[in-house]
Amino acid sequence: MDTQFLHTFVAVVDHGSMAAAARLLNITPAAVAQQIRTLEREIGAPLIARAGRTVNVTEAGSRILQRARDVLRDVADLSTVANDDATAGELRLGAGTNALTGMLPDILARMVEKFPRIKVFIKPGYSPELYRSVEGGELDAAIVLQAPFALPKTCDWELLREEPLVVLAPAAMAGRDPHELLASEPLIRYDRSQWGGRQADQYLRSAGITPRERFELNALNAIAVMVDRGLGVSLVPDWARPWPEGLHLVRLPLPRPFEPRRIGIVWSRSTIRIRLVTAFLHESRVAMAAHVDAP
The missing domain is CATH 3.40.190.10 (Periplasmic binding protein-like II)
Structure with missing residues (x-):
């Protein structure tokens, strides 16, 4: 059995379509389909159920999926064991x-x-x-x-x-009180469904600040661009560079002590x-x- 066919099978399951797996593997969708058919003949059971452009793993495919992952992991380990x-x-x-x-x-x-x-x-x-x-x-x-x-x-x-929390604001707001900015300016909120966003929300609550929320997203670079465009301010961790180029921002430290990210x-x-x-x-x-x- 060609382990590449197992790799293709796992890629199709993980990415949900032949086309997506083909892009990942840098082969054609027709080649992906051919490899899946060959694997199904060798296994003796259908592994993928095709529904238009999407696919679903069959019961037989589900049974061998984890074993296929284990085999691929073991194959990748061979060079480590040999050397x-x-x-x-x-x-x-x-x-x-x-x-x-x-x-x-x-x-x-x-x-x-x-x-x-x-x-x-x-x-x-x-x-x-x-x-x-x-x-x-x-x-x-x-x-x-x-x-x-x-x-x-x-x-x-x-x-x-x-990474300590900072108030991200347009450069023109340098020198203003960070809490006043968070309370008065529209807030571009760091997504509370993520760990970092929950931390920012905890600070706002501990400081008794009820912000004027405008947007909420989990993309720090996008938040920085929005702040630069004057859409609001944000409370974010002071994340590692590089940041988007050409932005005119200030990073204002918080007046209250708080755990960093x-x-x-x-x-x-x-x-x-x-x-x-x-x-x-x-x-x-x-x-x-x-x-x-x-x-």
């Missing part, structure tokens, strides 16, 4: 949206320079799902927000960066690639120590 060398093999990482642009590139630049034989797979996502992926063994490590719950004994977490690395103690994870942790510490935000 008694901390600089070889595949490292599977996760990162949130801001970490993908603000922290991870500096870390990976160091990793590529020092360990050119490491292959890195990166899964973007939100912190809660990335924690689950590390705990479940899908990922070796992830850059995530500090969890508001105790980690299982199979996982560890280490702090990399603290904490970002770090969670990793699995039981991963077969623990040596690669250890190297990633070391380079992350060095990169963050050398990192200086633009003013």
Whole structure:
């Protein structure tokens, strides 16, 4: 059995269509369909039920899905097992949206320079799902927000960066009282369904501020652009650069003490690639120590 066909099957299930899987795998939808048909003949059961442009996994497909993931993971581990060398093999990482642009590139630049034989797979996502992926063994490590719950004994977490809450306002509002801005100006709220947004909401409540809400979204770069365009102010963590270019903003510190947003690395103690994870942790510490935000 060709493991590439298993990879195609998992991609179709995860992305919900032949076309989406084809884009991911850089092959044609017809090739995806052919690989699925070949796999179904070898398995002896239909795995995908086609409904127009979308697909659903069959009962038989559901039964083998996790086993297929396990097989693909074991195949990816072969180079790590074969090479008694901390600089070889595949490292599977996760990162949130801001970490993908603000922290991870500096870390990976160091990793590529020092360990050119490491292959890195990166899964973007939100912190809660990335924690689950590390705990479940899908990922070796992830850059995530500090969890508001105790980690299982199979996982560890280490702090990399603290981001205090700041009031983001147009440059013309420099010098104004941050609480007065939050109470009087329209608020572009950081999404309360996310951990970082809940933290901002807790501050507003603790300070007794009832804002005039205008928008709510989970995209810090977009919030910065909206503030620059005069659509309101925002209460956000002072996240890592780069930010969108050409913005004229001020970041006003809060008058009341409050817990910062904490970002770090969670990793699995039981991963077969623990040596690669250890190297990633070391380079992350060095990169963050050398990192200086633009003013």
